[in-house]
Amino acid sequence: MALINTTRVYDxxxxxxxxxxxxxxxxMSQISKLETFLIKxxxxxxxxxxVDTASLIGVRETRHILGKYLLQEKEILDAKFxxxxxxxxxxxxxxxxxxxxxxxIEGSELDLANRIxxxxxxxxxxxxxxxxxxxxxxxxxxxxxxxxxxxADRWTRHIPVCYGTGQAAGTAAALSVLGxxxxxxxxxxxxxxxxxxxxxxxGKTIFYWHRGIFALRVAR
Ligand SMILES: Cc1cc2nc3c(=O)[nH]c(=O)nc-3n(C[C@H](O)[C@H](O)[C@H](O)COP(=O)(O)OP(=O)(O)OC[C@H]3O[C@@H](n4cnc5c(N)ncnc54)[C@H](O)[C@@H]3O)c2cc1C
Numbered sequence: 618m619a620l621i622n623t624t625r626v627y628d629x630x631x632x633x634x635x636x637x638x639x640x641x642x643x644x645m646s647q648i649s650k651l652e653t654f655l656i657k658x659x660x661x662x663x664x665x666x667x668v669d670t671a672s673l674i675g676v677r678e679t680r681h682i683l684g685k686y687l688l689q690e691k692e693i694l695d696a697k698f699x700x701x702x703x704x705x706x707x708x709x710x711x712x713x714x715x716x717x718x719x720x721x722i723e724g725s726e727l728d729l730a731n732r733i734x735x736x737x738x739x740x741x742x743x744x745x746x747x748x749x750x751x752x753x754x755x756x757x758x759x760x761x762x763x764x765x766x767x768x769a770d771r772w773t774r775h776i777p778v779c780y781g782t783g784q785a786a787g788t789a790a791a792l793s794v795l796g797x798x799x800x801x802x803x804x805x806x807x808x809x810x811x812x813x814x815x816x817x818x819x820g821k822t823i824f825y826w827h828r829g830i831f832a833l834r835v836a837r
Pocket of ligand 1: 759
């Protein structure tokens with residue numbers, strides 16, 4: 618079975634249901650063309666058929682909550698230390714350059730820079746204030762809609778950050794209910810505490826669980 622990730626639509630407002638529907642139809646038509654191309658042109662695909670597609674179009678960015686803190690890209694690039702940091706992320710991204718430009722160059726033969734350049738690793742943190750709604754009491758957000766600017770979003774929308782903010786928001790929600798305290802007043806140290814490494818042994822194997830990363834070590 619081949620898994621093919623290649624369709625793309627530009628200039629869509631992901632907050633407009635009509636535009637999203639139009640993009641969905643456009644993508645379906647791209648899939649149909651791609652299927653025909655594979656069957657006709659690519660060796661080994663002559664008897665192939667489409668098994669499934671994603672159920673919905675994926676949109677990189679739409680709305681964000683306006684939080685107690687609005688994370689800026691400069692703070693990410695400066696690796697600013699936030700006393701209420703709840704997640705530390707490290708990633709490879711081109712600094713000062715958008716990878717997913719709407720000019721259609723991405724993925725084309727003109728896109729060599731993006732394909733061959735090795736972007737340096739950069740680390741940054743995400744403050745808890747970006748998860749707490751500024752104007753509505755007791756609303757927490759996690760994932761790509763946290764309070765970050767459009768420029769900062771290209772760092773914060775990544776899956777590992779979504780995991781981390783999800784873990785933090787879930788922990789904060791539970792602590793808020795247990796302690797009968799509003800989410801904005803929670804002491805951040807309390808939220809961070811359950812993130813520390815959890816370790817347990819099973820026979821000779823030691824299991825570690827830390828911020829969504831699972832590891833094991835077998836004692837000799
Ligand atoms: C094309 C594309 C490529 C990407 N590539 C990468 C990549 O290579 N690496 C990377 O790290 N990141 C990548 N990303 C970014 C990353 O995948 C997303 O930012 C991330 O998955 C967002 O996670 P989330 O939990 O915020 O939202 P989602 O993963 O969208 O989860 C939201 C969930 O809520 C559900 N939902 C919505 N409304 C309701 C409702 N009313 N009731 C109940 N459920 C509801 C949805 O069905 C969905 O399951 C990519 C994104 C796109 C679109």
